[in-house]
Amino acid sequence: MRAGSGTAEPTAAAVSQRGDSRPGRAYSVLDLVGNTPLVEISRATRAFRTRQGHAISPGVRVYAKLEGFNPGGSVKDRPALWMVREGLRSGKLVPGKVILDSTSGNTGIALAMIGATLGYPVELVMPANVSRERKRIISAYGARIRYSDPLEGSDGAIRMCRKVLAEAPERYFKPDQYFNPQNPQAHYESTGPEIWHATAGTITHFLAGIGTGGTIMGTGRYLKECNPQVQVIAIEPDDALHGLEGLKHMATSIVPGIYHEEQLDRKIGVSTDDAYETVYRLGAEEGLVVGQSSGAALWAALHVAAEIDQGVIVVIFPDFGDKYLSTNLWIGWQEWHQRSRRRA
């Protein structure tokens, strides 16, 4: 709750919504997927200035949806669960089959968790340079990892995964997150309604990064159906060579079949340096240590916030930062920290 704020706001609704919908006692970790909380990003919003010196109007609220609260630690628990459930329902996933997919990390963690829970073996193809933490988590769930050439990135993992499948198609169930309609459907059925209810229908702008495009497509479609005025804005790296692990630069990547750019209102490119510095600020100013894609997301959300006088902005924070502590994200933190202290 905001102290000293005179504006009517949906924060209380957000809190009660979460309390009402996440079970106090669960039968399985899979029952804990979804119903993640929104948290207002208040200090960073008040402190923000554009390069031209514009502040954010007090009539604008920025909320982050903390997908790190999912049991697998990221937003990817949702599409992974929906895709596996549909596989079971359709009979494509039956006992004796192995769940196989390519991933940059979080979908792999989600599939490994779900496979462990349901008793299905999981094999994942990932670029060899994914963070140590991700490899360790996936191994802890008992899944097998095949490594693709780090120079080929996630597109290399996609191609290698297709080869593995072609060699023994009868052996595998491939959720195929980049092309499976259950990926955006998960967000249409869960993320979208959660945001709509948590903001009591007051949301005006929705922002999410593009990894497969599932989050922005599914959530965006739901919110547009509730209110066609809601602006749906995608976030991507500003260049093909970037350090925003998990985000795709669409113009230079294999475009996922579930991604339909024409349904977006807008796309914002974020530089790696801006995203990293926003991650540093989130730790120090909001008590949130998040991954680089959340930093990119908030940077874009704050710039959108500075353009409007009134509005409720919701931005997806795909995960927390614990999986990235060993990565390049933290190169430069010391310099930033010293600069911040001098300014203070």
Place this chain on the structure above:
Amino acid sequence: MSILVRIPTPLRRFTNGSDEVGTDGATIGAVVDSLEQNYPGIKERLCDDEGRVRRFVNIYVNGDDIRFLSNLDTPVKDGDEVSIVPAIAGG
């Protein structure tokens, strides 16, 4: 052309699609300068305004990260393999 440089997908638009190029130089810094001469624009992607390797770019010499060696001053010799490895994208 005695040092092999492995080029990641996002930078192949500078190397006319090649995933490996040969170059010369006694240090990684010289290799980067040589790449820039042959493929203009590539250095700006790898290094910031102060000439330091961008924090999200990893450069390896025979599998060893130059951040744990001598950064751009890391020596290279005939037959070495240099790899430029970016972050991981997408899902």
